[in-house]
Amino acid sequence: VRIGVIGDGGWGTALALLLRENGHSVRLWGAFPDYVEEVRRSRENVRFLPGVPLPADLSLTSDPADLVEGASLVVSVVPTPYLRVVARRFAPLLSPGTPLVSATKGLEKDTLARPTQILGEVLGESRPCAVLSGPSHAEEVSRGVPTAVVAGCPDGAVRTRVQEVFSNERFRVYGSSDAVGVELGGALKNVIALAAGICDGLQMGDNPKAALVTRGVVEIARLGSTLGARRETFFGLSGVGDLIVTAYSRHSRNRSVGERIARGEALESILSSSAMVPEGVFTTRALGERDAGVDLPIVSELYGVLFRRRDPREAVIRLMTRDLKEEVEG
Amino acid sequence: VRIGVIGDGGWGTALALLLRENGHSVRLWGAFPDYVEEVRRSRENVRFLPGVPLPADLSLTSDPADLVEGASLVVSVVPTPYLRVVARRFAPLLSPGTPLVSATKGLEKDTLARPTQILGEVLGESRPCAVLSGPSHAEEVSRGVPTAVVAGCPDGAVRTRVQEVFSNERFRVYGSSDAVGVELGGALKNVIALAAGICDGLQMGDNPKAALVTRGVVEIARLGSTLGARRETFFGLSGVGDLIVTAYSRHSRNRSVGERIARGEALESILSSSAMVPEGVFTTRALGERDAGVDLPIVSELYGVLFRRRDPREAVIRLMTRDLKEEVEG
Numbered sequence: 191v192r193i194g195v196i197g198d199g200g201w202g203t204a205l206a207l208l209l210r211e212n213g214h215s216v217r218l219w220g221a222f223p224d225y226v227e228e229v230r231r232s233r234e235n236v237r238f239l240p241g242v243p244l245p246a247d248l249s250l251t252s253d254p255a256d257l258v259e260g261a262s263l264v265v266s267v268v269p270t271p272y273l274r275v276v277a278r279r280f281a282p283l284l285s286p287g288t289p290l291v292s293a294t295k296g297l298e299k300d301t302l303a304r305p306t307q308i309l310g311e312v313l314g315e316s317r318p319c320a321v322l323s324g325p326s327h328a329e330e331v332s333r334g335v336p337t338a339v340v341a342g343c344p345d346g347a348v349r350t351r352v353q354e355v356f357s358n359e360r361f362r363v364y365g366s367s368d369a370v371g372v373e374l375g376g377a378l379k380n381v382i383a384l385a386a387g388i389c390d391g392l393q394m395g396d397n398p399k400a401a402l403v404t405r406g407v408v409e410i411a412r413l414g415s416t417l418g419a420r421r422e423t424f425f426g427l428s429g430v431g432d433l434i435v436t437a438y439s440r441h442s443r444n445r446s447v448g449e450r451i452a453r454g455e456a457l458e459s460i461l462s463s464s465a466m467v468p469e470g471v472f473t474t475r476a477l478g479e480r481d482a483g484v485d486l487p488i489v490s491e492l493y494g495v496l497f498r499r500r501d502p503r504e505a506v507i508r509l510m511t512r513d514l515k516e517e518v519e520g
Numbered sequence: 521v522r523i524g525v526i527g528d529g530g531w532g533t534a535l536a537l538l539l540r541e542n543g544h545s546v547r548l549w550g551a552f553p554d555y556v557e558e559v560r561r562s563r564e565n566v567r568f569l570p571g572v573p574l575p576a577d578l579s580l581t582s583d584p585a586d587l588v589e590g591a592s593l594v595v596s597v598v599p600t601p602y603l604r605v606v607a608r609r610f611a612p613l614l615s616p617g618t619p620l621v622s623a624t625k626g627l628e629k630d631t632l633a634r635p636t637q638i639l640g641e642v643l644g645e646s647r648p649c650a651v652l653s654g655p656s657h658a659e660e661v662s663r664g665v666p667t668a669v670v671a672g673c674p675d676g677a678v679r680t681r682v683q684e685v686f687s688n689e690r691f692r693v694y695g696s697s698d699a700v701g702v703e704l705g706g707a708l709k710n711v712i713a714l715a716a717g718i719c720d721g722l723q724m725g726d727n728p729k730a731a732l733v734t735r736g737v738v739e740i741a742r743l744g745s746t747l748g749a750r751r752e753t754f755f756g757l758s759g760v761g762d763l764i765v766t767a768y769s770r771h772s773r774n775r776s777v778g779e780r781i782a783r784g785e786a787l788e789s790i791l792s793s794s795a796m797v798p799e800g801v802f803t804t805r806a807l808g809e810r811d812a813g814v815d816l817p818i819v820s821e822l823y824g825v826l827f828r829r830r831d832p833r834e835a836v837i838r839l840m841t842r843d844l845k846e847e848v849e850g
Contacts, residue, residue, distance in 0.1 A: 324731070325726070325727055325730035325731060325734070326727055327725070327726055327727055330725045330726065330727045331727065333725075335724060335725040335727055335728060336724060336725075336727065336728040336731070336836055336840050337727040337728065337731065338727075338728075338731035338734075338735065338840075340847050350844070353844045354844070357844060359837055359840050359841045360840060361840075362731075362840045362841075362842075362844075363844065364844070364845055364846065364847035365844065365845065365846045365847065366846065366847045366848065367846075368848075394665060394666060395657070395660045395663075395665040395666075396655070396657055396660065396765050396768070396769050397655055397656055397657055397660045397661065397665055397666065397667040397668075397765065398665060398666040398667065398668075399765075400655035400757075400761045400762070400764045400765035400768075401654075401655060401666070401667065401668035401692075401757065401761060403761070403764060404655070404668075404756060404757050404760055404761035404764070405668065405757075407755070407760075408756070420848075422752075422848050423847075423848070425737070425752075425755040425760070426734060426738070426847045426848065427730075427731065427734050427735075427847065430734055430737075430755070430760060431730050431731060431733070431734035432730070434730045434733060434734070434764060434768075435726050435727065435729075435730040438726070438730075438764075438768050439726050506666055507689055510666050510668075510689050510690060510691075510692045511689045511692075512692075514680070514683045514684070514687060514692075514693065514694070514695065515694055515695065516694065516695045516696065516697075517670050517694035517695065517696045517753075517756045517757065518696065518698075518750075518752050518753070518756065
């Protein structure tokens, strides 16, 4: 199978490598011709996946026409802030039947649109489209560390095809018909990971962090079900699984922003000192400023701490002293 | 309210302290008169909760009659291996209407009986009985670290009463009508924590550990639902929450047994070198030697590694290369 991968970040590159290992003919597209040329020459994506050699038969291109030519599957791994503009470059080139797999995690900053919603708007709604998400540090996948993810697509045949194309003995792909839930999990988990970082920064302990993660999943599942997702999806790999890997990893940007907030740094100074924007911050802002129509106690307190400079310790006490509740809502 | 707490281990002592802080009159019972006397004199449970001062108005006793006298609620926190024999000492003394709260985590070694099943057999089935479980290191609770747990009881009035008696601004108690699920979660999670320890010992990475924990919860939920529990309970504080705190903590006995197994130590030598028995080992054995009637791939592989000295790396590959599946079963 010839496959085109759009997006030469760490995750796009790792997925391109995986697909090539699985015997497919793979092209990887990057937006910047100079950088693509550099990667092609050095056979290393030094900025986004350093230390991982790229084999000679993984072709690299910055030409959209080159990427889609002959491709029977296209994988989109473009970060949400650039997704709309990149998709527009591919819109005239992609044949209507070519299935898409979106592996972008995150929502569009102000609209909270999901990546596949953006792709649908730009590329047409009728194209078969799946999402791929789960606990998957790119660097581990590129080293062949065992990883399990979910492919979400309401169409069973497309879903099975995606499972088969990506799976091997170190990369296991479960199927889910709930594409919306799979996609939302990977985005909303960043909000809870940020709160978990605050927990770390306050050096509260293991009990409160586990409680936060567990109740956080309940909260994003509650929100997700009002957005068309199924609750149970959030208790799977793309929800709680991805949240665990983010909340308990040294490397997570969202977690470490929370840690710095808890130590008293102002949000503005954290944001101005880092090149990459931790998207949990913007998702929290967008959620905090609209009426989601459901009870989101953790998100509300996090919004207050981030944007109203409320004391995080007092936020914890407010969360602990709410009315006593049943764990599972009817 | 006068409350008796049976069991002067770390968790029993932490709960006794919590209840006393909440304004109740609390008595704590220990099986060994000499040790109880020592704790009473030093005002410190030096063996099981060192460094935590015990206030003068927390009374200590080794006399069962003394413990139950005037108690309108009795909390049982006796480790499963001793629960049956301890309960027999209290059987003639407990009035039939006194409600019980069981906070013991774990199943009886060979029978896999739940603590409340044992209590029911010995003390009678008709007594109101709740369970309390969740991610709660005793040492953190005794220091007032924010903690959230679940009280499980089919009777709503008893459940609410337990929530109210235990809750304060640092200890939040959710309610659940699924007592069986709450109780099973705290026991079965040890099996998955043991497997997570193997993952740590093999230094596999963050992705496989998150996948193991997430799929592990699905597996114990599948098993639990055949034993009378509700699936969703395992995705709450007493299931995934407690599993996270165990699998990601330095202090967990079950996790560290897994770590040593992965480094090549034989199970017998690990068991003979530790005073406390990591109960995940026996739960795995009991589950591996009976036909649970459901698919338990992780438990089966863990059984092979522990009791048949199978190679853990090969077990991982077998788990990764099973037939491709849907994430949520119908």
